[in-house]
Amino acid sequence: QVQLQESGPGLVKPSETLSLTCAVSGYSISSGYYWGWIRQPPGKGLEWIGSIYHSGSTYYNPSLKSRVTISVDTSKNQFSLKLSSVTAADTAVYYCARVFIGSGSLDYWGQGTLVTVSS
Amino acid sequence: EIVLTQSPGTLSLSPGERATLSCRASQSVSSSYLAWYQQKPGQAPRLLIYGASSRATGIPDRFSGSGSGTDFTLTISRLEPEDFAVYYCQQYGSSPLLTFGGGTKVEIK
Secondary structure, three states: OOEEEEEOOOEEOOOOOEEEEEEEEOOOHHHOOEEEEEEEOOOOOOEEEEEEEOOOOEEEOOOOHHHEEEEEEOOOOEEEEEEOOOOHHHOEEEEEEEEEOOOOEEEEEOOOEEEEEOO | OOOEEEEOOEEEEOOOOOEEEEEEEEEEEOHHHEEEEEEOOOOOOEEEEEOOOEEOOOOOOOEEEEEEEEEEEEEEOOOOHHHOOEEEEEEEOOOOOEEEOOOEEEEEO
């Protein structure tokens, strides 16, 4: 059974960098698939942040591209998100997920972690 | 930039009734890359339908998807109490690479 688990600080100060990690179990990232980050502001809809392949190839949402870095560590079977220069608008539940390449759908999700941007 | 518009915003129905949810794209989407998700409060979204009409593993057959081009539909044939939730459509392939619709809330009437 594929499982994903997000971890990282729940509170980040404005202008600082948000950093999250997604640990994957039950499947080796090196075996394939894209892996992605999605966020959901409180009470709002879903927004794709970006995705990464096990080789390190990345795709980012153009609206966030200048502030986002997604990386992968196959030795630890995890991938990470960094979002720089955060503001209150970046307050959201952040999810990691596996992207099923054949359909572009997200077939396994982490439980999500709430990150609040506040001083 | 592709935009997915879901309608209605809220659907008020009773258990046992049929639910029809719409997802309209601002430009053509490959049917292979249109998915639907269910999200309940405090939970991550769950994949229901991929490739516009294929049910994900473990999804009951009362859920069905259809459509092509710019118009897609999720149908729940007979609503069960556990089906009251928010539903999102999602496309893959057009810029941005992955986009979600704004969601439809199915609530108990």
